[in-house]
Amino acid sequence: MHSSIHIHTHVHGLFKEALKLFLHSLIHIHTHVQGLFKEALKLFLQVGESALDKAIEVVGAARNDVLTHTLVDYLMGEHDRVPKDPNYIFRLYMALGNFRQVCLCLCMWVYSCVCVCVYVVYIF
Numbered sequence: 001m002h003s004s005i006h007i008h009t010h011v012h013g014l015f016k017e018a019l020k021l022f023l024h025s026l027i028h029i030h031t032h033v034q035g036l037f038k039e040a041l042k043l044f045l046q047v048g049e050s051a052l053d054k055a056i057e058v059v060g061a062a063r064n065d066v067l068t069h070t071l072v073d074y075l076m077g078e079h080d081r082v083p084k085d086p087n088y089i090f091r092l093y094m095a096l097g098n099f100r101q102v103c104l105c106l107c108m109w110v111y112s113c114v115c116v117c118v119y120v121v122y123i124f
Helices: 002-047 049-062 065-075 086-096 099-123
Strands: none
Touching: 002 049, 002 065, 049 065, 049 086, 065 086, 086 099
């Protein structure tokens, strides 16, 4: 009986060490992948507007607040004082699954359309 308890304790210790190693590896991989996402976003933003679709894909996959804010700042024109097409922000929030922001984008779009229509009617 004593030897069976010793064996179970030894096997438990081995599994515990294997689990620690596995979790450490996952953390290392996650950190490395997040670094790759950051580098990819940086390169896509350097390319410019032609690569914004890929930048949105990267941020959508990364699900990282820092990368999301970096891309939103870029789309709002913080980088070059030129705001990008609002459709990019809409697509970013769709990629992130942030449907509250998607609804806000749609509401702003509808409001701007109504304002334009009222202005056109007022002119004529």
